[in-house]
Amino acid sequence: MPLPQIVPIREIYVENRRVRTFVLDTALPEAQPGQFVMLWLPGVDEKPISIAYPSPLTLTVARVGPFSTALHRVREGERVGVRGPFGRGFHLQPDRPALLIGGGYGVAPLYFLAWHAVRQEIPTTVVMGARRANDLIYVDRFQALGVELVIATDDGSAGRQGTAVEAALEIARRDPPPVVYACGPEPMLVAVLHLCQKHGLPGQLSVERYMKCGFGICGQCSLDGMLVCLDGPVFSVEQLASLTEFGRFRRNPTGRRMPV
Amino acid sequence: MAVDLSVSLCGIRLPNPTVLASGILGLTHGVLVRVACSGAGAVTTKSVSLAPRDGYPNPVIVEWGGGLINAVGLSNPGVEVMVDEIRAAKEQLAPLGVPVIASIFADTIYDFGTIARYVSEARPDLIEVNISCPNIDDQYLRMFAADPYVSAQVTRRVKANTDIPVLVKLSPNVTDILRIAEAVVEAGADGITAVNSLGPGLILDIETARPVLSHGTGGVSGPALRPIAVRCVYDICRTVDVPVIATGGITTARDAVEMILVGATAVGIGSAVYYRGLEVFREVCQGIQEYMERHGYRRVEDFRGRALEMMGHR
Numbered sequence: 001m002p003l004p005q006i007v008p009i010r011e012i013y014v015e016n017r018r019v020r021t022f023v024l025d026t027a028l029p030e031a032q033p034g035q036f037v038m039l040w041l042p043g044v045d046e047k048p049i050s051i052a053y054p055s056p057l058t059l060t061v062a063r064v065g066p067f068s069t070a071l072h073r074v075r076e077g078e079r080v081g082v083r084g085p086f087g088r089g090f091h092l093q094p095d096r097p098a099l100l101i102g103g104g105y106g107v108a109p110l111y112f113l114a115w116h117a118v119r120q121e122i123p124t125t126v127v128m129g130a131r132r133a134n135d136l137i138y139v140d141r142f143q144a145l146g147v148e149l150v151i152a153t154d155d156g157s158a159g160r161q162g163t164a165v166e167a168a169l170e171i172a173r174r175d176p177p178p179v180v181y182a183c184g185p186e187p188m189l190v191a192v193l194h195l196c197q198k199h200g201l202p203g204q205l206s207v208e209r210y211m212k213c214g215f216g217i218c219g220q221c222s223l224d225g226m227l228v229c230l231d232g233p234v235f236s237v238e239q240l241a242s243l244t245e246f247g248r249f250r251r252n253p254t255g256r257r258m259p260v
Numbered sequence: 261m262a263v264d265l266s267v268s269l270c271g272i273r274l275p276n277p278t279v280l281a282s283g284i285l286g287l288t289h290g291v292l293v294r295v296a297c298s299g300a301g302a303v304t305t306k307s308v309s310l311a312p313r314d315g316y317p318n319p320v321i322v323e324w325g326g327g328l329i330n331a332v333g334l335s336n337p338g339v340e341v342m343v344d345e346i347r348a349a350k351e352q353l354a355p356l357g358v359p360v361i362a363s364i365f366a367d368t369i370y371d372f373g374t375i376a377r378y379v380s381e382a383r384p385d386l387i388e389v390n391i392s393c394p395n396i397d398d399q400y401l402r403m404f405a406a407d408p409y410v411s412a413q414v415t416r417r418v419k420a421n422t423d424i425p426v427l428v429k430l431s432p433n434v435t436d437i438l439r440i441a442e443a444v445v446e447a448g449a450d451g452i453t454a455v456n457s458l459g460p461g462l463i464l465d466i467e468t469a470r471p472v473l474s475h476g477t478g479g480v481s482g483p484a485l486r487p488i489a490v491r492c493v494y495d496i497c498r499t500v501d502v503p504v505i506a507t508g509g510i511t512t513a514r515d516a517v518e519m520i521l522v523g524a525t526a527v528g529i530g531s532a533v534y535y536r537g538l539e540v541f542r543e544v545c546q547g548i549q550e551y552m553e554r555h556g557y558r559r560v561e562d563f564r565g566r567a568l569e570m571m572g573h574r
Binding site: 002003004006038040042043044045046047079081083211212213214215216217218219220222223224225226227245251252253254255256257 | 283284285286287288290291293294306312313314315317318319320321322323324325328332335336337338341463465467468470472474530531533534537
């Protein structure tokens, strides 16, 4: 899809003080879980956003910078631009249980994956982590899917106290061993990587980097020799373990390496 | 009969004539190495400036049906960082025999000399002087490459500040590209890269009546640019006697052969990475080889500039 498609926002849900969900008046039926779209606010900027649900296109966005702040001011009925879907998403392994680990707003794209897993009758456990109870999102949606849901908060105000990865440990040890699918902040992903390596579990992790073109020609989102927009954003544990930059460096808009 | 695809560009050997064009993927050594491993005969960095630049907000590149249009705004981390990237790329590409071309640009004629000196510390095999980005205006609100005198001055400053062979990248957006080519060669350019993107052009989103690119206008590249680029390379090669990297809309071996027929030594590939993926370098090389076998050519020189002869220029 070359030029952005302009579509109205049908509905907006306030998930918590930082996160809103935007339901767009369009559908991407061919999109795979883990893929992203480029969301354009004309006159502001355009950013990669993982797909939380494809039909209707649903995007969950935290307020982190100028673009998301502007997006949070958009009202129902106003129009935005969409290009995509882009990137390589998750590939569900049908013969193994699925262990989905999400941190913060990273749980949103995992909803799309969980929906597929349930439809394929894959036994699915979702472990979601957040700082405190107020930061949790998508709890009702996951419950409605009927997956096993484990909640962890840093302060213990909901679920068990600790990180999502700590809470996932016990499920990782189950027999048959699950396949791990994760999305969240990079320090969490590094912990997931170690979890997979320690327990010999296959894992697929969704990585975030600053993007410009979104379709593999500008090089902005490079992660060693990989392009997050084209080769990712979902990478295997083996791929990530072979990279020198994952968990250590990201790139700012100029392309300079910064600590993660 | 063995076909030899290697070419010599300003005394530098390229294992084949395909070159990753500047501005595409060339931000980090990791990706430059990957492109070289995908079959490119040389790789060019994104244009580097003295200070870091954020570039423009998104969208910065879109496909519009006949090609790409871009206004990235020459984002780069600055020469201090890029020197390390170029060094690392050189080190890793040495065993492959794939040269690294450092693309440089500056806001003033004087600074072109300074950036040339700095970037030379990384010892790139060639320096490409970007005086032709259609999205950045110089202090007189014109592109350097629009004026033969200014283009020559930039070339002289760069040459005075480096001992590395210098390619000057020209713009198609001029009435008389051969005058510019003559001026930069006279000023000491060792070679020419032709051409940068065309335009600027403008693509609107008609629903919102706004330009799609955040910068508004942008440089046009890809298939729409190709016939113009071929004519520019033809004009340059029949006028001056320096090696030329022909860039502009090449997506297939046929397009590459066409550029060599009008006199190009090497062919830059940029937008085609979008249309064909990184396999484009191997596919183009494969196709050039088949063309050479079909015509009984053993070396690329055997057919370089053949169209100039046919058109009565040699």
